[in-house]
Amino acid sequence: MHMERRKFLSKTGKILGLSSTLSALLLQGCDMFPWSEDTDPLKGDGTDTGLDITNDIKDLKEAMFYKSLNENRVKCQVCFRECVIKPSERGFCRNRENKEGKLYNIVYGRPSAVQIDPVEKEPQHHFMPGSYIFCVGTAGCNYRCKYCHNYQLSQQSIDDLRYEKLLPEDLVEQALEQNVAAISFTYNEPTSLYEYMYDTAKLAQEHEIGVMFHSNGSMSTEPLKKLLKYVDSTTIDLKGFEDNFYQDISQAELSPVLDTLKTIVDAGVWLEIVNLMVTDLNDDPEVVKDMCTWIKEELGEDIPLHFTRFTPSYKMTDTSPTPVERLEKAREIAIDCGLRFVTIGNVPGHQYNSTYCPECHQSLIKRDHFSVHEINLEDGKCENCGLDIPGVWSI
Template identity: 60%
Template sequence: MTHSRRSFLKLALGCGAVLGLGFFGIPRIISSRDQPSFSGSSEPHEAMFYRRLSGGRVQCDLCFRHCVVLPGTRGFCGNRLNIDGRLYTLVYGRPCAVQVDPVEKEPQFHFLPGSRILCIGTAGCNFKCIFCHNWEISTRTIEETGYIDLPPEKAVESALESRVAAISFTYNEPTVFYEYMYETAKLAKARGLKTIFHTNASMNEEPLRRLLEHIDAVAVDLKAFTAEFYRSTSFSDLTPVLETLKTIRDKGVWMEIVNLIIPTLNDDMDNVRDMCIWIRENLGTEVPIHFNRFQPAYKLTNLPPTPVKTLEKAREIATQTGIEYVTIGNVPGHEANSTKCPRCGETLVKRTHFTVHEINIIDGRCRKCKHKIPGIWSN
């Protein structure tokens, strides 16, 4: 089922302010089980970063999986289809989730605080996280979620019309709609918009470096710091995630790290300490870390929410390790929702969950002690 761009955006953008205050911000999705029809502007779009093999097979080199895709079948993510020995993306210009959100929801706390962003997501993912909060779209195909026709040009025009500061590629893993994201980001930058990439950090280096030329900020979900966690709960691998983090740092793109702490699965404080030490040694002390509270979801409804004391202990360890900007998320009203100056302790940005109440940063510096605060503070 498709929807007109105007009718869908009127619905999605009109609801954005309300949905943006939701506890986890589940995106609005269009539900349908219709097969996508390729016609007009929705003709299949040939994928980037793949190789043609013998027997009509192709190998996708976009992410760490390097899927070998047989004719007439799809890769692991469900979005890339082999048609007659060529690889095509099924979701180019076909988002199933479009919404205006506060930038704090990404979360990006050092990026134009208090601004609004246009968030775009599609069906599919290259991870299979059993705790996913957006599983309604990440575990489904485009046939199951439905979509709207919103090619890059229209996405950028919609962002400009809604007067947002940036376009964010988010909700599901944007790697699986790489071509759509790449073209939209290029156009957005050319029109004066900023861009955000929220990722599980599994993209291969070549496509990542090309994409980052058009990205202003990245939010990385560092789900844990053990290979076993990645294998057993996400059916993925930690190693490419760490390599991606170093590549982003090498490219000089602004980055913030999100660690969702799940009771009994990744709440060992020794592992948290190891993670913080690795971040300090490989990325630096100025990369913000968000310790977010888990809420029961998808296949982990049997576990309780993360105790607040666990989050506070993780924050204490990160601070002791030398990380300068550490916040606690998904606990509305906690004092660690706010960002403080590491030199003088002044509250730089006072927040309650996703709502900004006060900003004490002038020209990128603490209002009180003039300490330079890393981030993107102006257009």
């Protein structure tokens, strides 16, 4: 089901039209979904919009990376899976459909989640701290993570979700009106909506709006390099450092993620890495040490690393939350391996929610969960000792 753009914008007008009160609304976590907070996007609100989903070719966007095969089959080339898709069928991510021998992105301009968030929620700790970002997500994902916290979006097809009709120019228009630091593609895997993200990123750059995305890191190298020309910052999930963990938990592979991380660094685009530490599954100290050593040697000591706490979700509700002591131990290992900026997430109020100067050890950015209380940076330098702190401090 979708809601017409005019109706969506009128419903969100209470937020979009009141720039003088926007900051107060955002601090209360006010969202921009065109349905009430107590409505599940999978179920709808009981109102018949009279608008059914249509996947007519004229309403879709042809995929940018695919190869035509015999018998009208196509091979998608946007991610490591390289799905071979028969006519009238979709790939593993559910977002790319073969119609008459051509591959189409069926979620282009059809976000199911639109919200303004603090950049710290991405998480990004070295990108304009304390600013807000315009977050966009659709249906679908090329992973099957058992613990996904956004499974209502990522593990569904667009056919099963409510969505808005918002084209790239609409996203840019709203980002400009809200004076946000960036547009972020997040919530579900942005690789699966590639063309929507790419077109938005190009347009956003023309208007000097930042662009970022939060990804599982499985995009193929060619589309990634093409996209990175228009991207200011990335957050990549390095879910673990063992192939069997990736296969068992996500039905995925580790090596494409490592390739993605190196490609981003080589392109000179800002990168932050998230490791969601799952109790007894990816928290072995020796594996953590191997991961941190690889990051230091292959990517560099200045890549921020976020160790975040697992909480039960989706198909792993019987797994205990990560003991905080294991997160603290992981941070200690990372520092010992030579990484300079390591934080702990999903533990509100923890000392290492904050970023510290690796030289003088004074607080650079004091945080409590997603809230920034103090920034001790001057032109990208530590105010106390003058050390250059890498990051994106302005657009």
